[in-house]
Amino acid sequence: MSITQCELCGRECACRPALVDGVRMMLCPGCMRHGQGVREIERPTTDSSSQTLLSRIKRPKVKDVYKDMDKELVSDWNERIKRAREKKGISREDLGFKIGERTVTIAKIENGDLRPSDQVVKKLEKELEITLVEEVKDTTPLSYGSHGQGLTLGDFIKTEKK
Numbered sequence: 001m002s003i004t005q006c007e008l009c010g011r012e013c014a015c016r017p018a019l020v021d022g023v024r025m026m027l028c029p030g031c032m033r034h035g036q037g038v039r040e041i042e043r044p045t046t047d048s049s050s051q052t053l054l055s056r057i058k059r060p061k062v063k064d065v066y067k068d069m070d071k072e073l074v075s076d077w078n079e080r081i082k083r084a085r086e087k088k089g090i091s092r093e094d095l096g097f098k099i100g101e102r103t104v105t106i107a108k109i110e111n112g113d114l115r116p117s118d119q120v121v122k123k124l125e126k127e128l129e130i131t132l133v134e135e136v137k138d139t140t141p142l143s144y145g146s147h148g149q150g151l152t153l154g155d156f157i158k159t160e161k162k
């Protein structure tokens with residue numbers, strides 16, 4: 001092993017490459033252990049046994065947060081569909097034909113008797129140019145606290161009439 005200078009403490013020793021806050025540096029064993037944000041770089045190896053070990057160490061795949069974001073039908077989906085369809089001036093038959101659903105299905109959906117499948121929702125959104133799903137967000141108590149107890153309308157008027 002060649003002797004190099006540690007890029008953190010300057011000690012000359014058998015330094016090894018590591019990532020320090022995303023920056024590649026040569027580090028001595030001491031810095032490797034105690035530095036903050038230090039991640040030892042794994043050397044690619046042809047040794048099959050250590051390769052299987054590496055793949056075993058690998059963390060399980062983290063789900064894509066954005067792809068997994070919960071989406072839910074808006075509460076007035078049936079009304080939105082009906083209104084959008086009427087605005088476009090097309091009949092239930094026409095709409096059903098456009099998205100490949102039966103007229104009775106469209107009627108049931110508009111009456112709120114039938115919850116459209118994700119596929120149908122997508123087609124309706126595209127055809128009617130409306131939004132039928134919304135992201136379900138966690139409402140944190142913190143944001144409620146900072147906004148919920150703000151100025152009331154009365155306070156606002158008082159301030160204005162000063």
Ligand SMILES: [Zn+2]
Pocket residue numbers: 006007008009010011027028029030031032
């Ligand atoms: Zn060092």
